[in-house]
Amino acid sequence: MNAGVEWALHSCLNLTWIEPGETVTATKLAAFYDLPAAYLNKQLQALAKAGILASTSGPRGGFRLARRPEDITLLDVVTAIEGREEAFRCNEILRQGPGGRADVDYRAACLISQAMSGAELAWRKELAGRTIADLKAAVEVAFPSTPESTRHHLANV
Amino acid sequence: MNAGVEWALHSCLNLTWIEPGETVTATKLAAFYDLPAAYLNKQLQALAKAGILASTSGPRGGFRLARRPEDITLLDVVTAIEGREEAFRCNEILRQGPGGRADVDYRAACLISQAMSGAELAWRKELAGRTIADLKAAVEVAFPSTPESTRHHLANV
Numbered sequence: 001m002n003a004g005v006e007w008a009l010h011s012c013l014n015l016t017w018i019e020p021g022e023t024v025t026a027t028k029l030a031a032f033y034d035l036p037a038a039y040l041n042k043q044l045q046a047l048a049k050a051g052i053l054a055s056t057s058g059p060r061g062g063f064r065l066a067r068r069p070e071d072i073t074l075l076d077v078v079t080a081i082e083g084r085e086e087a088f089r090c091n092e093i094l095r096q097g098p099g100g101r102a103d104v105d106y107r108a109a110c111l112i113s114q115a116m117s118g119a120e121l122a123w124r125k126e127l128a129g130r131t132i133a134d135l136k137a138a139v140e141v142a143f144p145s146t147p148e149s150t151r152h153h154l155a156n157v
Numbered sequence: 158m159n160a161g162v163e164w165a166l167h168s169c170l171n172l173t174w175i176e177p178g179e180t181v182t183a184t185k186l187a188a189f190y191d192l193p194a195a196y197l198n199k200q201l202q203a204l205a206k207a208g209i210l211a212s213t214s215g216p217r218g219g220f221r222l223a224r225r226p227e228d229i230t231l232l233d234v235v236t237a238i239e240g241r242e243e244a245f246r247c248n249e250i251l252r253q254g255p256g257g258r259a260d261v262d263y264r265a266a267c268l269i270s271q272a273m274s275g276a277e278l279a280w281r282k283e284l285a286g287r288t289i290a291d292l293k294a295a296v297e298v299a300f301p302s303t304p305e306s307t308r309h310h311l312a313n314v
Contacts (some may be wrong), residue, residue, distance in 0.1 A: 004244060088163070116162075122282070126276035
């Protein structure tokens with residue numbers, strides 16, 4: 001998994017704390033963690049393409065969340081950055097084995113493939129069961145000064 | 158995840174069906190699925206290093222399972238090939254953020270890192286809960302001719 005997932009999750013979370021109607025530039029989001037702005041911008045564009053962020057142009061342009069934090073799961077963010085492909089890719093090697101058939105979809109028929117997909121499903125379910133709003137709430141309990149500090153550092157002045 | 162995981166899982170499963178005391182060469186295990194023998198051999202060596210396979214040399218040398226199929230989980234095989242590193246690697250970007258501290262382990266403290274590790278744990282638990290023996294039993298129910306066919310094709314004659 002590329003480092004962009006970590007950056008994207010933190011950026012989405014930070015954007016929950018800006019003032020309504022505000023946006024933040026890629027440069028500012030990158031400076032927050034001293035990240036390379038051009039590469040972070042690529043992740044932010046991917047999040048925008050997935051409908052997680054909205055971007056506006058112009059002198060006060062930048063990024064904001066495109067939907068409520070309750071409606072953005074961790075899986076949404078991971079998928080926006082990494083794509084939908086499973087980590088275990090079944091290459092259907094059974095087809096080349098004894099008795100292998102051209103007309104069978106071994107991604108479905110192979111019990112090894114099924115077991116690996118089952119594990120991946122468990123991973124996806126965990127990520128789909130957590131939202132940016134859950135993270136926001138947990139951070140606000142554990143680190144009460146974070147919202148104000150983040151808002152201050154990202155303020156588009 | 159590299160294709161070697163698929164090859165390793167199928168090879169371990171196939172080795173459950175050979176006669177006790179027999180071994181199978183990397184060349185034969187590769188030919189079974191028309192895989193590149195040199196690359197499969199690398200995976201088999203990794204499985205041997207992890208104590209999943211035992212290898213013997215000599216004219217009748219080759220690989221066999223080093224322990225009972227009940228004692229080999231899918232996670233054992235995946236870890237032998239892919240290593241122990243988590244798919245999501247926390248780079249602790251909070252340390253570079255406002256108020257970031259050098260003396261905090263953000264892999265433990267960061268709630269995003271915790272959430273991502275939790276999902277990975279769910280994946281590992283699934284894989285740790287399935288053994289090569291489970292796969293063997295399921296295949297023998299679904300495809301009763303597989304054990305005999307596999308034994309025949311791998312026979313070290």
